[in-house]
Amino acid sequence: MNKKSWREDLFAGSELEVLELVCERLKFEVIEEILEGGSAARVWLANDSAGDRFAVKIVVATPGVVDGHDIDSFRLKVTQIDSIRTKAPKLGETYLPILYNVEGENWACQITPYFESTDQAAPLRQPGGEDVFFRNYARFVDDLLVKGYGVETAAPPPDYLERIVIGRFLRRIPMLESAFPEALAADNMVINGHFCIAPKILLPHLLRQTAHPDMSPVRLGLCAHGDANTRNVLCGIETEFRLIDPRGSTEFWDPVYDLAKSLFCLTVWDPALRLGFNICSSARGETPDYAVSFQRPLYAGYKRAIEEFLPFLAQQAGVQEMMQGDACWKSRLLLTHDLHVLAEAPCRLSDRKPKFGADGALSTPEDLALGFYLLGTLFINELARQLESGDELDAVRHLSFIGL
Secondary structure, eight states: OOOEEEEOOOOOSSHHHHHHHHHHHHTOEEEEEEOOSOSSOEEEEEEOTTOOEEEEEEEEOOTTOOTTSSHHHHHHHHHHHHHHHHHOHHHHTTBOOOOEEEEOSSEEEEEEEOOOOEETTGGGGSTTOHHHHHHHHHHHHHHHHHTTGGGSEEOOOTTHIIIIIIHHHHTTHHHHHHHOHHHHHOSEEEETTEEEEOHHHHHHHHHHHHOSGGGSOSOEEEOSOSOOOTTSEEEOSTTOEEEOOOOSOOSEEOHHHHHHHHHHIIIIIHHHHHHOEEEEEEEETTEEEEEEEESSOOOHHHHHHHHHHHHHHHHOHHHHHHTTTOTTHHHHHHHHHHHHHHHHHHHHHHOOSOEEOTTSSEEOHHHHHHHHHHHHHHHHHHHHHHHHHTSOOOHHHHHHTTOO
8 A cells, every 4th residue: 555645834833733734634533642652752543534543643853852762763664664565575564554654844744544453462461361472472573583584684783782782772871861860870879679880881891791793693684673562563353463663774683672672571661651660769878779669560471471481482483593593692682671671761751641650640751761770770780790600691580580
């Protein structure tokens, strides 16, 4: 289905101005705002005179937004999907088509059909849903890797880990320093009883100590998504799924990045957005002391899926094919997972859509950002301790030590 693209002569002061303009042009009626998701975009459900329903997604350029949430990345999503449809047509069929792509001077709007669905992790919030989750995930990961990443590969640049995985968070530190000057100024802190080195100090050390060839990917693939969080994979009837909101990149990419994103959604991202954080702070002398937890215990299904995630991946034919000769892909997945947790902290400051905790109270962007920063700091410190021991990484220990 060919998309319709055009430009509008409007300098928007808000997403609502764009929504009004676009819906008037298309004769859409707005039904409600869709608050799911974790990006800076705002999304509305709308229908036309025939009763067909659409998702209307809008981004207005805003200062201080992290890379990946900015308007340039949003505009590049169209280019990326077009590239996937051309180079990986079987995977391209699973992307919801962008029917309308409308742009103004400081904004962009993309409209897709509305797909009746649940998020990828929904079965895990129901008793005994692990089998359904892994059955659906098996098909997803096979399509993503074999029909997507695997159709075109390239050798990675020598700085891939530094630039894409670790550097992604380091570039975002100034945004966190503005929001949490005291927490970010500390070189050391205690979190949930564990002594931790601040990521700004620890991560450059990790680069010097662990970014050797066998920690880097053996090969990169076509960027088949790049932001495959569990809310960007829409599960319909039985195992049918649709993909939305890729990263907005046509670079070659490490498939482990997306696999680690799925794991990150189960450990921290999705529970935090649904449950909220409890955060308490004090001080031990000059060392900040934090206690952080979810407002309610992590869903039992998520816990079981986290425990089984890496063994499950290792059994998948698509994973085995893409990771052939890549002896340290599991270690890199844990490293990437931990950096996803850290890098999400500034992302929370970019997202102004309301989020409510388990107690029904508003979870502020600042509370969510600090929670991600603290848990990410815990994770990366535990990983560093394992790496320094020289032993093979213990994934079960790493993913369970903070008691999520």
